[in-house]
Amino acid sequence: AALETTEILVIGAGPAGSVAAAMLRQQGRQVLMLERQQFPRFSIGESLLPQSMEYIEAAGLLQDVVEAGFQYKNGAAFVRGERTTEFDFRDKFSPGWGTTYQVQRANFDDVLARGAERMGTTLRFGDEVLSVEPGSPARVQVRRPDGSEYTIEAGFILDASGFARLLPRLLNLESPSNFPVRGAIFCHVRDHIPADAGFDRNKILITTHPEHVDVWYWTIPFSNGCCSLGVVAEPSFFEKYDGTDLEKLQAIVGEDPNLTRLLKNAEWAVLPVRTITGYSANVSSLWGEGYALLGNAGEFLDPVFSSGVTIAFKSAQLASDCLARRHAGEQVDWEREFAIPLRAGVKTFRRFVEAWYAGGFQKIIYHPDPQPDVRRMISSILAGYAWDTNNPYVADDTGRRLRVLEELCTG
Ligand code: FAD
Structure with missing residues (x-):
């Protein structure tokens, strides 16, 4: 040939x-x-960031994506025990798209x-x-x-x-990679979350495990009544659980009162449960x-x-x-x-990921009295604008500014 x-x-x-x-x-x-x-x-990888819309648009694919009917997304909600906070990506420091899709x-x-x-x-x-x-x-x-x-x-x-x-x-x-090995167990559920349950379908929900600051869950709503649901932890954490991957996922979700409440009527595993480890x-x-x-x-x-x-x-x-x-x-x-x-x-994201697992970033986002302009800068990073060096938290090459903010939010 x-x-x-x-x-x-x-x-x-x-x-x-x-x-x-x-x-x-x-x-x-x-x-x-x-x-x-x-x-x-x-x-896997179902929650987009608003920054991604700029590239979809530049590629000439915006109409294709909009017409596909995906779930609209305008932010991220975080829960840890009794504490909750949410970011609306339309309220952010950097110019550009403030909404996207899951x-x-x-x-x-x-x-x-x-x-x-x-x-x-x-x-x-x-x-x-x-x-x-x-x-x-x-x-x-x-x-x-x-x-x-x-x-x-x-x-x-x-x-x-x-x-x-x-x-x-x-x-x-x-x-x-300089990150420790972590893994995830995940599936899609038909969630049946009641409209009055305080769950915003326009946001990804990130839940920190009530006892382990480095273990977290994602709940990503889709436009068809289903959610992607997953938990991330180090392999030693998952080893403590017996049974199938579905049983492990259900047991770990059962440890968080808010997720348990939200998912009490859920039909589990409308897509098979999957696992992935060592992806960094x-x-x-x-x-x-x-x-x-x-x-x-x-x-x-x-x-x-x-x-x-x-x-x-x-x-x-x-x-x-x-x-x-x-x-x-x-x-x-x-x-x-x-x-x-x-x-x-990538380096901007890395600083925030490290601060997330160490717990410092969580202190920042749950602080009861945040400065609005600082919050808009954080919102920009969460919206994916990690290349906008006008944002002081992007330009913060050594991570000093982030550490100072952590200290201000501690205690
Ligand atoms: P992929 O999407 O993996 O595509 C690669 C393609 O190459 C595949 O279709 C594969 O079949 C094909 N291929 C491979 N080898 C060959 C070959 N030899 N010949 C021909 N074809 C080949 N990202 C987000 O943005 N949002 C999220 O919410 C998110 N959640 C995540 C959760 C977990 C647990 C993990 C592990 C990742 C998550 N990600 C998320 C990351 C996301 O999955 C990836 O960053 C994204 O899919 C990368 O896209 P890609 O095009 O580089 O590769």
Whole structure:
């Protein structure tokens, strides 16, 4: 068979891959996107941040997303025992979108991939990338669903393979995350939460375990009467529970009075219970000759602030901007123009994630008498505006400002 060639090969049709493909199609690049699974397929990562809307819009996919009928989202609610607080993302420091959606990823990822296809991306489901020989062009070996294989020569590769982390594994780029190993047990429930139960379906609910400050639950309402429900903890915490994953999840949810009350009529596990462990990951480099790593194929921190898809989109946008300059014949410095700007926002999120698990961030958000302007700056971070250096808590490179705020809120 004749050797197939493409200007750009995108590996994986998750959010990072599809948004990158759509952006590159807007530039007129030839894009081939290979996805080893058949869509629609389940994926975790269901609560978006308002910042992500900017990238969906820039990719030309806004109408597709709006028309899909997902659950509107305008903020985050936090509960710990008797304490509650909520952030409305429309009231924030940074300019830009203040609302977004909570999405069933099976549908959301399909909508984005089909949108990228409509814009001229060649999209193949069931085709798995097996090996990559970097270079210009790179040579890529692919297996079709029927087991037959073919080779592609690609001018540039965007690895958007997510948790599969294809190029980091193939090219020995894996580097340890500095977060401890944590895991999650989760499922979808038909929640039957009464309208008068004090549950705002327009917000994600993050609940801290009544006794363990580093154990937390997510409750993410969808537009179809279901919620995504999950709990995150270190493996040693889960080991204390017996039974099936469903029984473990139910037992841990049963330890929180507010969630127990909300979910008293719930039909459990309308989707099978799943678990995932050790998802935090990093790489020694986010790019190399002829390739760049997008989304979870690069660095993944932690789910607590729902930042994963936003970071995936940001990586797609930075990479497509770099590829536009490359196509125009400019010399692209991938470290300076892709990796450093991407990692800057990731670093902002990291400071907040660390402060969350250490308990300091929770002191800040539950403080009874917060300063309105500081709260708007925090709201911006929670809304995903982690790259807006006008926000003092983004510019706070050493984390000093966050520590001072923690101290002010302690005692
Ligand atoms: P993915 O969505 O993983 O897509 C990668 C695609 O590549 C897959 O479809 C896969 O089949 C395909 N692929 C893999 N290998 C190959 C191959 N060799 N050939 C072809 N195709 C391949 N993020 C949020 O924004 N909000 C949340 O609320 C949130 N909650 C989370 C909760 C938990 C417990 C965890 C672990 C993560 C959460 N995340 C959340 C993070 C989110 O899941 C990821 O950041 C996001 O899915 C990354 O998107 P991606 O496009 O990089 O990869």
